[in-house]
Amino acid sequence: MKTETFKFIVVLLLPILLFSCESFIEVDLPQSQLTGTTVFENASTANAALSDIYAKLRESGVASGTTASATLLLGSYADDMEFYGNNNNIEQFNKHTLLASNTMLTSFWNVSYAQIYATNALLEGVQNSTAITGEDRNRLIGEALFIRAYIYFYMVNLFGDVPYIITTDYNQNAVAFKTPQAQVWQFISNDLVKAESLLPKSYPTSERVRTNKAVVTAMLARVYLYIGNWTEAENHAVAVIDNPDYSWELNPELVFLKNSPSIIWSLHPGIAGLNTNDARTFAFSSGPPSKSTLSINLYNAFEPSDLRKTLWIKTVINDLNTWYQPYKYKKNTVTPQAEEYTILFRLAEQYLIRAEARAHLGNISGAQDDLNKIRNRAGLNNTSANTPESLLTAILNERRFEFFTEQGHRWLDLKRTGNAANALSPVKLGWKSTDILLPLPEKELILNNNLLPQNPGY
Numbered sequence: 001m002k003t004e005t006f007k008f009i010v011v012l013l014l015p016i017l018l019f020s021c022e023s024f025i026e027v028d029l030p031q032s033q034l035t036g037t038t039v040f041e042n043a044s045t046a047n048a049a050l051s052d053i054y055a056k057l058r059e060s061g062v063a064s065g066t067t068a069s070a071t072l073l074l075g076s077y078a079d080d081m082e083f084y085g086n087n088n089n090i091e092q093f094n095k096h097t098l099l100a101s102n103t104m105l106t107s108f109w110n111v112s113y114a115q116i117y118a119t120n121a122l123l124e125g126v127q128n129s130t131a132i133t134g135e136d137r138n139r140l141i142g143e144a145l146f147i148r149a150y151i152y153f154y155m156v157n158l159f160g161d162v163p164y165i166i167t168t169d170y171n172q173n174a175v176a177f178k179t180p181q182a183q184v185w186q187f188i189s190n191d192l193v194k195a196e197s198l199l200p201k202s203y204p205t206s207e208r209v210r211t212n213k214a215v216v217t218a219m220l221a222r223v224y225l226y227i228g229n230w231t232e233a234e235n236h237a238v239a240v241i242d243n244p245d246y247s248w249e250l251n252p253e254l255v256f257l258k259n260s261p262s263i264i265w266s267l268h269p270g271i272a273g274l275n276t277n278d279a280r281t282f283a284f285s286s287g288p289p290s291k292s293t294l295s296i297n298l299y300n301a302f303e304p305s306d307l308r309k310t311l312w313i314k315t316v317i318n319d320l321n322t323w324y325q326p327y328k329y330k331k332n333t334v335t336p337q338a339e340e341y342t343i344l345f346r347l348a349e350q351y352l353i354r355a356e357a358r359a360h361l362g363n364i365s366g367a368q369d370d371l372n373k374i375r376n377r378a379g380l381n382n383t384s385a386n387t388p389e390s391l392l393t394a395i396l397n398e399r400r401f402e403f404f405t406e407q408g409h410r411w412l413d414l415k416r417t418g419n420a421a422n423a424l425s426p427v428k429l430g431w432k433s434t435d436i437l438l439p440l441p442e443k444e445l446i447l448n449n450n451l452l453p454q455n456p457g458y
Contacts, residue, residue: 040125043136047204049125050143053118054210057147058267058277058342061111062154063407065277065342068104068111070154072281072292074408079427080298080400084323085290094292096430100442100458108158109441112151113165119148121168135200142198146211149191150219156184157226157412160437160455177450185227192220201245207258209268209341214243218264218345221353226416230357237354240264246347252307252377255348256328256340264345269338276342279329282405287318294324297427298404301397307379308401326405344407348374352399359391367391374398392417432457 039049057063062070067090075081076094083094089104091097098105126132126140148166155162163176164187179187196216203212221236240246247261254260269275284291294313302309314327329340355370364386371394372382378401385394396413403409414420415436425431434457445451 040129041131043132043140046122046126046129046132046136046140049122050140051210053115053122053144053147054267055270056115056118058270061108061115062151063267063342063344065281067281068107069277069281070408071278071405073104073108074158074411075405076292078408078411078414079423080295080404080410081292082295083292084288085292090292096424096428096432096435098435098439098458100439100445100454102439102441105438106441106443109155109444112155116148116151116165117168117173119144119151120166123148123166124168138198139200139204142195142216143211145191145195146199146216146219149188149195149223152184152188152191153219153223154408156181156188157415158438159440163451175448175450185223189220189223189227192216192223196220207268207341208263208266211265214240214245215265215345218350221350225353225356226412228360230360234354234357234361237350237357240350241347241354248347248373248377250377252311255346256330256343258339258341260343260346262347263341263343264347264350266341266343268341271334273334273336273338275331275333275335275338275340276329278326278342278405279332279340282326282329283332284316284323284325287316287321287323289316289323289325294326294404295427296324298400299324302401303380305379306401307377312404328405348402352395352402356392356395359388359395362388364388364391367395371395371398374402434458 039045060066060068065071067073067087072081073090073093076083076090077096077098081094083090085091089102092099092102093104122144123141126137126144129137132140152162152164161178161180162184163173164179164184165173165176167173195211196213199211199213199216201213204210217236218240221233221240224230224233224236246264249255249260249262255262258266269277282291282293284293299309299313312326312328314325316323316325329342331338331340351370351373355367358364358367358370367388368383368385368391371385371391375381375383375398383391383394385391396417396419399413400410411420414423420436421431421433424435434455437455439455439458440451445454
């Protein structure tokens with residue numbers, strides 16, 4: 001798709017987006033017909049184009065909470081989910097029989113690169129505009145850089161070497177070569193560092209549904225944890241934890257409500273009264289369910305007195321059989337006012353990032369304090385782990401209980417810590433060591449030979 005064509009399509013969608021999601025966008029569309037580069041003739045319409053990118057994140061792809069999101073697909077790929085339906089694409093993720101022709105895999109790749117393309121189009125438009133200056137320019141560029149980095153974070157974790165595309169030039173993109181993983185991680189870091197320098201402390205809307213400096217700082221803490229830069233992971237987590245704009249929610253029943261003070265970034269559902277995709281994706285009332293459920297393996301791993309086991313999991317019993325429904329998000333219908341937004345960053349992650357970084361740095365008491373922050377809210381006693389090794393094991397387990405069915409944390413944790421084989425080979429009959437990476441989509445390899453070779457094992 002040519003750059004101008006893409007911009008024109010975005011413009012056509014703006015009135016619909018503005019009508020259905022006014023509180024999310026909080027900008028007014030000029031009444032004149034907009035075409036092509038006029039999107040970037042003022043900050044208001046450029047903001048609307050950026051809001052369209054956020055809407056696309058909400059509706060499809062990695063962060064969406066749908067059946068094709070990282071939440072469901074990677075939860076199924078790890079040991080947190082079981083699938084009882086008849087969707088062969090999801091079943092392949094669940095049973096580790098994934099094929100390069102899997103349509104959900106292909107969609108995941110294509111949607112991700114379409115969203116990356118949209119951020120690149122926005123970046124080019126704003127950077128080439130003489131009308132958008134100052135704080136408006138910095139915010140638009142900063143948010144777009146963050147979104148691009150956020151998507152690439154998942155692409156490099158799932159597929160390994162992937163093209164790091166920063167242009168809308170179709171001729172370049174169609175024949176792009178894979179970028180080595182180490183370089184992708186560096187590009188992600190570079191985008192985030194620049195975004196952090198450009199974005200202000202304030203959110204651009206009355207709700208935390210777009211990014212600000214703290215969101216980028218939280219993402220940098222995650223990235224530094226993944227690449228093993230423990231000092232910077234701790235420093236960035238500290239910056240978010242000590243930020244007075246966020247506070248610890250003591251009641252686990254309130255964590256996933258849209259006004260929780262521990263939310264750093266969430267996605268607006270898009271329509272007044274509509275709640276999260278996540279709740280609708282997992283909701284069922286009887287069994288055997290046609291949807292994915294939490295695995296017995298996960299349910300039995302919780303300590304008996306863990307409040308998350310009773311408050312964040314719903315037990316469904318039918319004909320003496322029991323299934324476990326993810327119940328962090330409880331509103332699966334329209335309500336007078338939306339009560340739950342899909343949460344992508346929350347304070348608990350920053351405490352567990354800091355705990356893990358401190359364990360690696362030898363700060364035993366500091367790591368224990370952060371881990372106990374999470375455990376105590378769940379009604380559990382302080383951890384008995386008192387060595388770096390035992391603490392790292394305890395933190396990995398705590399991350400599983402805290403972040404199940406949230407954007408694929410469990411699979412990403414098993415992969416980055418080298419624990420995937422130990423955890424999955426006993427419960428996934430199809431497990432192979434090469435499953436550490438997903439296959440590159442077959443159709444993409446046919447279209448672009450520069451993506452070859454295929455990842456090992458496929």
